[in-house]
Amino acid sequence: MARPRASADDVKLRERLLLAAEELLRTTPFEELSLREVARRAGVSHAAPYNHFPSKDHLILALAQRAAHLLDQAMHEAMAAAPDNPADQLVASGVGYVLFARRHPALFDIIFHHEPPEGCGPLEEMDPAFQRLLRAVTNLGARPPTDAQGILSDAVFAWVHVHGLAVMFIHGTLNRVPFDEVALAREHCRRLLQVLAPQLAT
Amino acid sequence: MARPRASADDVKLRERLLLAAEELLRTTPFEELSLREVARRAGVSHAAPYNHFPSKDHLILALAQRAAHLLDQAMHEAMAAAPDNPADQLVASGVGYVLFARRHPALFDIIFHHEPPEGCGPLEEMDPAFQRLLRAVTNLGARPPTDAQGILSDAVFAWVHVHGLAVMFIHGTLNRVPFDEVALAREHCRRLLQVLAPQLAT
DNA sequence: CCTCCCATGTTGACACTGTCAATTTATGGT
DNA sequence: ACCATAAATTGACAGTGTCAACATGGGAGG
Numbered sequence: 001m002a003r004p005r006a007s008a009d010d011v012k013l014r015e016r017l018l019l020a021a022e023e024l025l026r027t028t029p030f031e032e033l034s035l036r037e038v039a040r041r042a043g044v045s046h047a048a049p050y051n052h053f054p055s056k057d058h059l060i061l062a063l064a065q066r067a068a069h070l071l072d073q074a075m076h077e078a079m080a081a082a083p084d085n086p087a088d089q090l091v092a093s094g095v096g097y098v099l100f101a102r103r104h105p106a107l108f109d110i111i112f113h114h115e116p117p118e119g120c121g122p123l124e125e126m127d128p129a130f131q132r133l134l135r136a137v138t139n140l141g142a143r144p145p146t147d148a149q150g151i152l153s154d155a156v157f158a159w160v161h162v163h164g165l166a167v168m169f170i171h172g173t174l175n176r177v178p179f180d181e182v183a184l185a186r187e188h189c190r191r192l193l194q195v196l197a198p199q200l201a202t
Numbered sequence: 203m204a205r206p207r208a209s210a211d212d213v214k215l216r217e218r219l220l221l222a223a224e225e226l227l228r229t230t231p232f233e234e235l236s237l238r239e240v241a242r243r244a245g246v247s248h249a250a251p252y253n254h255f256p257s258k259d260h261l262i263l264a265l266a267q268r269a270a271h272l273l274d275q276a277m278h279e280a281m282a283a284a285p286d287n288p289a290d291q292l293v294a295s296g297v298g299y300v301l302f303a304r305r306h307p308a309l310f311d312i313i314f315h316h317e318p319p320e321g322c323g324p325l326e327e328m329d330p331a332f333q334r335l336l337r338a339v340t341n342l343g344a345r346p347p348t349d350a351q352g353i354l355s356d357a358v359f360a361w362v363h364v365h366g367l368a369v370m371f372i373h374g375t376l377n378r379v380p381f382d383e384v385a386l387a388r389e390h391c392r393r394l395l396q397v398l399a400p401q402l403a404t
Numbered sequence: 405c406c407t408c409c410c411a412t413g414t415t416g417a418c419a420c421t422g423t424c425a426a427t428t429t430a431t432g433g434t
Numbered sequence: 435a436c437c438a439t440a441a442a443t444t445g446a447c448a449g450t451g452t453c454a455a456c457a458t459g460g461g462a463g464g
Contacts, residue, residue, distance in 0.1 A: 031233065112369075112373050112375060113373065126375070152379070153389075156376070156379055156381075156386075157390060157393060159366075160363060160366040160367050160370060160376075160390065161362060161363045161366055162366070163366040163369070163370060163375075164362040164363055164364070164365040164366020164367070164369070165362050165366070167314075167365070167366070167369055168314075168362060168365060171314050171315065173314060173328070173365075174358070174362075177354070177358055179358075184358075187355075188359060188362065191359060191397070194397075195393070195396075195397050
């Protein structure tokens with residue numbers, strides 16, 4: 001029989017470790033994340049995490065899944081705050097994506113920069129966000145809904161661009177470009193819209 | 203007076219270390235680059251590098267500069283191998299960029315993922331490649347050559363997209379998309395061309 | 405030609421990391 | 435009350451970046 005205490009405490013420390021790690025990532029770049037420091041912050045000894053995660057990479061994987069969910073949520077909120085028409089919705093999703101990356105660089109990094117420990121297909125955790133993008137692209141109506149291939153192409157095109165924007169912001173590559181970040185993000189997303197659905201462009 | 207032997211040997215080991223590091227990066231991801239392993243491969247003891255680089259980050263910085271030069275060269279060669287018209291030249295530069303990233307992931311990573319040790323403005327080493335892109339965009343003739351602002355915007359737009367493509371390839375984010383990589387790169391670059399210079403699109 | 409100097413390289417140490425084996429602890433089921 | 439067992443601790447090992455102390459050998463000055 002399953003011991004309620006065991007599983008209860010299990011979840012408790014596991015959760016505490018994840019929270020400590022997220023807290024740490026708020027001030028520490030992802031590359032410098034230390035398992036021992038996480039344990040320290042969770043108030044346990046350096047090997048305690050190994051009762052809940054087989055390795056550091058597994059802890060990171062769990063963090064990546066959570067971070068991907070937060071990213072999806074950020075996109076959702078950005079879209080909810082925007083006018084309810086296909087054009088503004090798509091732009092909002094893109095801007096939400098890059099602003100999340102800007103605000104939580106370590107969390108964003110961890111989503112894409114983690115080495116999947118074993119098997120576990122690449123980036124399944126990004127699916128919700130990508131599905132959201134796919135819907136936004138479909139709603140543009142630039143292609144017949146039956147043209148799944150074309151819609152996929154468009155969505156990938158948008159994703160790639162917005163992702164490039166995000167990582168270049170994070171790593172400061174665009175610092176010498178004399179544009180404000182959010183303005184640049186908006187401009188690029190509007191331009192993307194113009195590519196994907198010229199008839200909706202402003 | 204400057205001692206010829208000193209500077210000669212200086213260059214010799216410094217160069218050997220850089221070569222060993224590049225050799226190592228051909229089979230090892232950038233995050234796992236170890237200063238001690240580099241020293242080992244160069245045939246010196248673990249602290250010898252500190253006579254030529256104040257820290258590991260400085261060695262990495264030097265590597266980043268070299269890698270940026272290689273990237274610029276790769277773009278140059280890709281353009282030289284393409285038909286000599288503005289449209290094909292721009293596409294070739296983009297495809298060259300992402301194929302370099304694909305072929306030398308660690309070298310590409312190190313260009314953008316390195317923490318500048320101190321001061322040393324962000325990504326000056328990317329300047330030659332970016333200037334190359336700027337020229338290619340200018341040659342499209344989509345904007346009057348006097349419109350420096352607009353041309354810069356266009357170049358940044360292209361750079362951001364191609365960069366996104368590169369990092370997503372490297373980190374396997376696009377693995378589940380059912381497209382061949384080089385085909386996808388070509389398609390995206392042609393589409394970029396269509397954005398920047400509609401009159402030249404095929 | 406001899407001597408001294410100093411840049412280069414070596415050795416050993418320190419603090420830190422991820423990981424594992426052995427051990428202690430404590431709690432739920434019998 | 436006792437035992438089995440999951441969970442946590444302790445201690446170790448190999449590896450890392452970095453620094454201080456030491457060794458060495460070849461050019462410069464006499």
